[in-house]
Amino acid sequence: PHVTRREDYSPPEWLVPEVALDFDLDAERTRVKARLEVTRRGAHDAPLRLNGAGQAPLAVLVDGVAVNDWRLDGEDLIIPLAGGRHVVETEVEIAPERNTQLMGLYASGENLCTQCEAEGFRRITYFPDRPDVLARYRVRMSADKARFPVLLANGDPVASGDLPGGRHWAEWHDPFPKPTYLFALVAGDLAVNRGTFVTQSGREVALGIWVRRADLPRTDHALDALKAAMAWDERVYGREYDLDVFNIVAVDDFNFGAMENKGLNIFNSRYILADPDTATDYDYDAIAAVVAHEYFHNWSGNRVTCRDWFQLSLKEGFTVYRDQSFSADQGSAAVKRIEDVRGLRASQFPEDSGPLAHPVRPESYIEISNFYTATIYNKGAELIRMMATILGPAKFRAATDLYFSRFDGTAATCEDFVACMEEAGEVDLSRFRLWYSQAGTPRVSVSISDNGGRATLRLAQHVPPTPGQPDKQPMVLPLKVKLFGAETGRPLTPERLVLFDTLSESITFEGLAERPVMSINRGFSAPVIIESDRPATDLAFLSAHDDDPFARYEAMQQLMLDTLVAATVEGRADHRAVIDAVANTLGDATLDRAFVAEAVLLPSESFIGDQLVTVDPDAIFAAREALRRDLGTALAAQWRAAYDEGDGRPYAYNPAAKGLRRLRNVALGYIAASGAADIAPLAFRQFERADNMTDRQAALTTLVNGDWDERAAALDIFYNRYADNPLVLDKWFQTQALSTRDDTPSAVAALAAHPDFTLANPNRARSLIGAFGANQRAFNAIDGRGYRFLADQLIALDRINPQTAAKLLPPLGRWRRFDTRRAGLMRAELERIVAVPELSKDLFEQASKSLE
Ligand code: B3K
Numbered sequence: 001p002h003v004t005r006r007e008d009y010s011p012p013e014w015l016v017p018e019v020a021l022d023f024d025l026d027a028e029r030t031r032v033k034a035r036l037e038v039t040r041r042g043a044h045d046a047p048l049r050l051n052g053a054g055q056a057p058l059a060v061l062v063d064g065v066a067v068n069d070w071r072l073d074g075e076d077l078i079i080p081l082a083g084g085r086h087v088v089e090t091e092v093e094i095a096p097e098r099n100t101q102l103m104g105l106y107a108s109g110e111n112l113c114t115q116c117e118a119e120g121f122r123r124i125t126y127f128p129d130r131p132d133v134l135a136r137y138r139v140r141m142s143a144d145k146a147r148f149p150v151l152l153a154n155g156d157p158v159a160s161g162d163l164p165g166g167r168h169w170a171e172w173h174d175p176f177p178k179p180t181y182l183f184a185l186v187a188g189d190l191a192v193n194r195g196t197f198v199t200q201s202g203r204e205v206a207l208g209i210w211v212r213r214a215d216l217p218r219t220d221h222a223l224d225a226l227k228a229a230m231a232w233d234e235r236v237y238g239r240e241y242d243l244d245v246f247n248i249v250a251v252d253d254f255n256f257g258a259m260e261n262k263g264l265n266i267f268n269s270r271y272i273l274a275d276p277d278t279a280t281d282y283d284y285d286a287i288a289a290v291v292a293h294e295y296f297h298n299w300s301g302n303r304v305t306c307r308d309w310f311q312l313s314l315k316e317g318f319t320v321y322r323d324q325s326f327s328a329d330q331g332s333a334a335v336k337r338i339e340d341v342r343g344l345r346a347s348q349f350p351e352d353s354g355p356l357a358h359p360v361r362p363e364s365y366i367e368i369s370n371f372y373t374a375t376i377y378n379k380g381a382e383l384i385r386m387m388a389t390i391l392g393p394a395k396f397r398a399a400t401d402l403y404f405s406r407f408d409g410t411a412a413t414c415e416d417f418v419a420c421m422e423e424a425g426e427v428d429l430s431r432f433r434l435w436y437s438q439a440g441t442p443r444v445s446v447s448i449s450d451n452g453g454r455a456t457l458r459l460a461q462h463v464p465p466t467p468g469q470p471d472k473q474p475m476v477l478p479l480k481v482k483l484f485g486a487e488t489g490r491p492l493t494p495e496r497l498v499l500f501d502t503l504s505e506s507i508t509f510e511g512l513a514e515r516p517v518m519s520i521n522r523g524f525s526a527p528v529i530i531e532s533d534r535p536a537t538d539l540a541f542l543s544a545h546d547d548d549p550f551a552r553y554e555a556m557q558q559l560m561l562d563t564l565v566a567a568t569v570e571g572r573a574d575h576r577a578v579i580d581a582v583a584n585t586l587g588d589a590t591l592d593r594a595f596v597a598e599a600v601l602l603p604s605e606s607f608i609g610d611q612l613v614t615v616d617p618d619a620i621f622a623a624r625e626a627l628r629r630d631l632g633t634a635l636a637a638q639w640r641a642a643y644d645e646g647d648g649r650p651y652a653y654n655p656a657a658k659g660l661r662r663l664r665n666v667a668l669g670y671i672a673a674s675g676a677a678d679i680a681p682l683a684f685r686q687f688e689r690a691d692n693m694t695d696r697q698a699a700l701t702t703l704v705n706g707d708w709d710e711r712a713a714a715l716d717i718f719y720n721r722y723a724d725n726p727l728v729l730d731k732w733f734q735t736q737a738l739s740t741r742d743d744t745p746s747a748v749a750a751l752a753a754h755p756d757f758t759l760a761n762p763n764r765a766r767s768l769i770g771a772f773g774a775n776q777r778a779f780n781a782i783d784g785r786g787y788r789f790l791a792d793q794l795i796a797l798d799r800i801n802p803q804t805a806a807k808l809l810p811p812l813g814r815w816r817r818f819d820t821r822r823a824g825l826m827r828a829e830l831e832r833i834v835a836v837p838e839l840s841k842d843l844f845e846q847a848s849k850s851l852e
């Protein structure tokens with residue numbers, strides 16, 4: 001298959017300043033007429049190349065005259081043109097209903113909608129489908145009025161009317177030049193929740209959230225989040241919205257979270273629809289974050305877009321950083337940071353240490369869809385965060401202002417962004433740029449030696465080899481450091497930002513009144529792995545005394561991790577230090593309940609596995625369950641108190657209420673782990689009485705992990721109650737796929753045959769297959785049936801939706817981390833996948849790279 005390389009970039013030979021599209025919409029057969037005004041860029045005699053995929057030209061006109069000297073090169077349409085400026089018209093026919101890949105124009109339920117990023121537009125019409133060709137769009141749609149009463153596209157509506165035969169039409173203009181990937185249209189029978197937002201300069205923007213009529217009552221939270229995001233971007237970045245309308249449409253069939261099309265965002269319905277009965281606190285927070293993320297793209301992505309797809313993190317890393325900062329401002333910043341770091345460790349660190357590791361700005365790809373990764377998004381966000389830390393708030397804002405003004409209306413590069421940071425921040429970031437080119441998570445070993453009043457902090461860094469990058473240079477690591485007195489707990493130094501950019505370095509601290517305890521990488525100021533020899537007593541001390549809540553959390557995690565790694569390797573460990581530290585945190589009434597809930601959670605099974613040379617999923621599970629049991633038993637009274645503290649309060653959605661629910665449900669988990677005799681009735685009572693999905697799903701999870709009569713009853717009740725709600729049925733599948741029971745592999749196989757299971761809907765596929773792949777012990781069952789199941793599903797899904805199939809492959813690529821038996825079984829499944837005839841390039845790229 002063809003490999004696209006960053007070094008091969010060359011600017012477009014033809015530009016398309018204006019385009020008019022005419023859609024004769026129909027689910028079975030849609031006609032698309034395109035009228036492109038093209039201009040030759042520079043002196044060359046190359047013909048016009050228009051990308052296509054899956055269609056055939058029904059007509060080609062140049063300057064109004066039908067021509068036949070065009071040819072096809074693969075799927076591309078090549079048209080010879082004599083002059084510097086022409087009008088090129090094409091006509092094609094496409095079949096939205098048969099589009100199961102969900103790229104281009106497709107049907108979701110009764111609606112027609114589009115998804116063009118990254119290269120879906122070529123499946124709609126012939127066009128230079130690359131992000132550095134920016135066009136102004138005029139879009140006309142006509143359709144059956146009864147079936148598709150609502151016709152939406154980018155920009156502003158300009159005219160509409162009726163047609164004979166029960167049809168109607170509408171025309172939309174988008175005044176902002178944009179690349180193809182931001183094109184969108186929607187046709188359907190949709191209801192709208194309308195709102196308005198008045199911008200800082202006093203313009204009124206009409207907001208609309210479009211959903212099926214029955215879902216209207218679940219759209220207020222998304223609308224509120226949108227208004228909050230619009231105000232936040234004005235306040236924090238000085239960015240104002242630029243069109244008179246902003247529409248969001250929710251659809252059920254969507255390959256990922258949502259899409260930032262100019263003025264017409266299209267969302268996976270799971271990131272729009274919420275009410276207390278069907279959505280958890282986690283869902284509410286995710287909705288606000290994704291609504292904000294897509295809105296923020298209007299500047300970081302749309303007004304300034306990407307020159308080529310290697311620059312993807314330019315818009316995604318920056319926009320994730322922006323949405324993380326927004327969410328941090330809505331509630332507890334510390335808890336948000338903990339969640340983000342937990343997510344980074346769960347998805348990006350494994351990617352960075354596995355066969356699919358790639359730099360934040362990759363060098364090559366076979367299929368760009370495979371590069372919408374945690375590295376591009378989440379590590380990319382960490383890079384922006386580090387630059388913000390190095391610059392400080394005022395200079396960072398000056399640098400983003402410079403970036404937005406200098407590159408407005410253009411397609412830019414990561415380098416352009418860093419250059420603005422350097423210029424406005426008055427710093428030298430030449431070595432910082434390695435973060436964009438070098439893959440792999442840096443490991444930093446730290447130790448501190450104390451010499452009566454004088455302490456030496458020793459730092460050493462190592463960036464492990466990754467595919468194609470055997471040797472690494474030392475990176476620039478901004479590490480926030482602070483020392484505390486071991487006896488009094490008082491700070492011995494102010495917080496200090498160390499820019500550690502060599503292989504090793506020593507820093508001396510003088511005049512210390514007592515033995516120092518080191519708090520390092522506070523706030524997770526650098527996305528690295530810290531290896532320290534701090535004893536359990538120091539970690540316990542920091543978990544109680546550090547004045548940075550994130551650092552307290554980290555100290556507790558490290559203490560737990562050390563204990564769990566020792567227990568996994570040696571079969572047993574002393575749990576005392578962890579129990580005391582958890583007791584201390586639980587008993588600290590001054591702490592935010594949401595923080596306590598995060599702090600007392602044990603590291604995940606997969607994160608424990610990441611610390612080991614060879615992952616032993618059964619030993620990890622056993623060690624973790626043993627510690628959970630001991631914590632549950634030793635602190636039984638405190639868990640009951642935490643559980644009761646959150647009991648019987650009517651539902652409210654605010655940070656304090658969320659924190660109480662979170663801690664209560666963490667406590668429920670520990671009560672279950674202790675083996676308490678009343679756990680099944682307790683959980684069932686919570687399940688039945690809950691007035692919100694957070695509590696109901698937590699109770700269901702507890703029951704599903706056990707072996708009680710209440711288990712089947714709860715699953716049935718849940719299923720029947722929510723049979724009409726696909727988003728909640730996804731939870732029903734997911735909860736079972738994540739079960740800690742021994743029979744989960746066979747239960748999951750049975751669920752794949754359930755009448756409500758379908759590979760055609762990405763959310764449903766992910767809720768079973770994706771969740772199972774994340775269930776470390778169940779997926780890695782020693783007989784290999786988890787691997788076989790995943791491979792079977794991926795092969796079947798690849799024929800329907802390659803993009804979604806490829807996204808679910810990575811658990812199979814982790815074979816190097818396992819024993820030879822498991823590794824052999826995983827490799828055999830990868831080889832089986834690669835050998836499938838007519839495999840998509842999406843799945844081929846992921847599977848073949850995973851074998852290397
Ligand atoms: N930009 C889209 C992601 C598109 C994924 C294409 N495979 C959503 C987002 O990141 O905001």
Ligand code: ZN
Pocket residue numbers: 293297315316319
């Ligand atoms: Zn994005």
